[in-house]
Amino acid sequence: MRGGGRMGWNLVRLWTLFVYLFMFMPVAVVVLLSFNASQFGSFPMTGFSFRWFIELAQNEAILRAFRTSIVLGLLTSAISTTLGVLASLALVRYRVPGSNMISTFLIAPILVPEVVLAVALLLFLNFLGINKSFTLLLFGHVIFTLPFVILVVQARLVGIKRDVEEAAMSLGASPVQTFFQITLPLMLPAVLAGALFAFTISFDDITGTLFWKPGGVETVPTQIFAMLRNSISPEINALGTVMIIMTVGLPLLGVAIARRLATKSGG
Amino acid sequence: MSAVTLNNIVKRFGDFTAVHRSSLEIAEGAFVTLLGPSGCGKTTNLRMIAGLLDPTEGEILIGGRRVNDVPIHKRNLGLVFQNYALFPHKTVAENVAFGLKYRDVPASEIPGRVQDALDLVQLPDVGERYPKALSGGQQQRIALARAIVIEPDVLLLDEPLSALDANLREDMRVELKRIQERIGVTTIFVTHDQSEALAMSDQIVVMSDGRVEQVGEPEEVYNTPASEFVANFLGASNILDAECSGRTGGKLSLDAPIFGDLSIPAEKAPNLGGAGRAKLVIRAEKLVLSATPAPEGTVSVPATVETVDYQGQAVRYFVRAGETQLQAINMIDEHPFAAGAQVHLHLRPQDCAALPG
Numbered sequence: 276m277r278g279g280g281r282m283g284w285n286l287v288r289l290w291t292l293f294v295y296l297f298m299f300m301p302v303a304v305v306v307l308l309s310f311n312a313s314q315f316g317s318f319p320m321t322g323f324s325f326r327w328f329i330e331l332a333q334n335e336a337i338l339r340a341f342r343t344s345i346v347l348g349l350l351t352s353a354i355s356t357t358l359g360v361l362a363s364l365a366l367v368r369y370r371v372p373g374s375n376m377i378s379t380f381l382i383a384p385i386l387v388p389e390v391v392l393a394v395a396l397l398l399f400l401n402f403l404g405i406n407k408s409f410t411l412l413l414f415g416h417v418i419f420t421l422p423f424v425i426l427v428v429q430a431r432l433v434g435i436k437r438d439v440e441e442a443a444m445s446l447g448a449s450p451v452q453t454f455f456q457i458t459l460p461l462m463l464p465a466v467l468a469g470a471l472f473a474f475t476i477s478f479d480d481i482t483g484t485l486f487w488k489p490g491g492v493e494t495v496p497t498q499i500f501a502m503l504r505n506s507i508s509p510e511i512n513a514l515g516t517v518m519i520i521m522t523v524g525l526p527l528l529g530v531a532i533a534r535r536l537a538t539k540s541g542g
Numbered sequence: 543m544s545a546v547t548l549n550n551i552v553k554r555f556g557d558f559t560a561v562h563r564s565s566l567e568i569a570e571g572a573f574v575t576l577l578g579p580s581g582c583g584k585t586t587n588l589r590m591i592a593g594l595l596d597p598t599e600g601e602i603l604i605g606g607r608r609v610n611d612v613p614i615h616k617r618n619l620g621l622v623f624q625n626y627a628l629f630p631h632k633t634v635a636e637n638v639a640f641g642l643k644y645r646d647v648p649a650s651e652i653p654g655r656v657q658d659a660l661d662l663v664q665l666p667d668v669g670e671r672y673p674k675a676l677s678g679g680q681q682q683r684i685a686l687a688r689a690i691v692i693e694p695d696v697l698l699l700d701e702p703l704s705a706l707d708a709n710l711r712e713d714m715r716v717e718l719k720r721i722q723e724r725i726g727v728t729t730i731f732v733t734h735d736q737s738e739a740l741a742m743s744d745q746i747v748v749m750s751d752g753r754v755e756q757v758g759e760p761e762e763v764y765n766t767p768a769s770e771f772v773a774n775f776l777g778a779s780n781i782l783d784a785e786c787s788g789r790t791g792g793k794l795s796l797d798a799p800i801f802g803d804l805s806i807p808a809e810k811a812p813n814l815g816g817a818g819r820a821k822l823v824i825r826a827e828k829l830v831l832s833a834t835p836a837p838e839g840t841v842s843v844p845a846t847v848e849t850v851d852y853q854g855q856a857v858r859y860f861v862r863a864g865e866t867q868l869q870a871i872n873m874i875d876e877h878p879f880a881a882g883a884q885v886h887l888h889l890r891p892q893d894c895a896a897l898p899g
Binding site for chain 1: 592594613614615616617618619620621623625627628629630631640641643644645685688689692698
C-alpha cells in the first residue's frame, strides 16, 4: 500500500514536470533563439549574439509600436485605477442603491468573451457614427482592465476597518483628509497591484486591439502579428523576450513593492 | 449646564426603530455608562452623539450647542473603539499626534503633548514603535492617549475593554477610571458588562430594546431596579408575583408566596403607587441559606437545595421552596451545602425591592 502510494506520487510528479515543460518550453525556446546568431529564427543555433536585439532597437516600426503600447498601457492603467478606486470606495463604503447589480455590471467584461466585447463596442460606436481612434482603443482597454482593478482594490478595502477611518474623522480629519491620510495609504498595495494588472493586460492584449485600433496605429502585439504574416524573423524572438521581461518582470516588481509596503504598514 | 443633552431622540433604520424617543442629560465631568444587552440601542446612541449616525428625530446638544448638523470632524470628541482602531501605517507617536495636526497647536508643542499623553497612559517609551508591535492592552492605552491628547469636550468609549482578556480588563478598568478622574473629561461609556458599569460609573443608563429603562447611580440601579428587566440584567434576581395591601408610614406591606407578609421600606419601591398587584424583587445574594432558623426580624422559610453551582469564593444555589424555584448566591463559609440538603432561607425584608405588577 505504502510502496504503491509512493509510486503513484512519483507518477504525479513526473506528469507535473511534463505539464511544466509543455507550458514553458516554447517560451524558453523563444528566449534562447533570440540570442541566436543565425539568419533564421530556428534551430540549430550557430552562436550567441545580441544582433537581433540591436536590429530591434533600430526598427522604426517596432519602436513606434512600443511607444504606442507604453503610452496606451500607462493611460489605461491611470484611468482604470482612478475609476476602479472610486468605484470600489462607492461600492464598499457607501450604501449605493443596486450596488450588487453595479458590481456585477463592472465585473462582467471579464466574463464576456473578448471578441464579443470587441465587436459589440465597435458596432455600438458605428451606430453612434464615431470613427475608430486612439481614444476609442483606450476606452476599450479601460473597459476590460477595470474589473481587475476593482476586484483587487475591493478585496483590500473590505479588510480596512471602518473604525480606523471613523477614528481619524473623530480626531478632526475631514473625509477627504481621512482618505488621503488613512484609506489610501492602507490600500496602496492593492492600488499598485491593480495599476500593474491594468498595464500588463493592456500591454499584451491583441484581440480587442485588432478590432479597435485605427489604421496605421500598431501596438507591440499587433506589430508582431503583422510581422508574422510575412516570415518568422529572429527579430520577433528578440521582441518576444523583451515582452516576457516586461509582462513577467513588472508584476513581480509590483508584488515586491507591495510586500515592502505591507510589512511597513503592518498590513 | 449639561455637557451632553439628548432631546427627544429617535433613530429608525427603515421600519426598525433602534432608539425609541428618549431624552438624557449628562453632567459636565461625569462618567456615564450606557448599559444593556447587544441590540439595545446603546451603541446607536453613542454613534449619534459622535456624529457617525444622524438621529431621525430630536436634537443633540454638546456643551449647549446643537450639533445635529455638525459633522463628526468638527465636534471635538475623543472616540475609543473596541478593536483599538489605531492607524497601522503610523508609529505610536504619529497616531497620538494625528488629532493635534488638525488643531491650532504649534508644531513645536506637538512632541511634548504626545509625550505627556503617553506618560499619562503609562507607556512613555513606545513612541517609535508601530501599533502591531504592542499587545492588545497597550494598543488600547495608545488609543486612549490619542483620544485625550486633543482635549475633547466629551470622551466616547465604545466597549473599549471587551477585546481584552479577563485579568487585563480589570486592570484597565481601574486605569481608565484613574485617567478619567485625573483629566476630568465628561465620559460616555458603552458596555454590556454590568460589573464594568457598576465599578466605573457615576451614572448608569440601563437600556433595553431601544428604550431607557432606568437612569441612576450604580447603587440605586442595583438596589432599586425600576423594572423587571433591570432587576434581571444587573445581577441575578428572584422576581415573585405579590399583592400590595397598602402603605403605612414609610413601609409597604406586601403579601408574597412562600415568604408571606413582608414590610419593605417605601423607598425600595418608588414606582409602586399603593395597594394592588406588585412584583417582589429579591437579589440572589440577599437570600441566605442556613442550617438553622433565623433570628428575630428576619424571615425564615424551609427549602430544599436542588442544584449547586460552585464558583470558588461564592456558590450559586438553586433551591425549591414549595412550588417555587429560587436562586441564591452566597459566600462560602467552610463548605457549601450539597444538593438535596434541607435548609432555611433567610431574608431581611429591608433587602427586598418591589415593582408595580
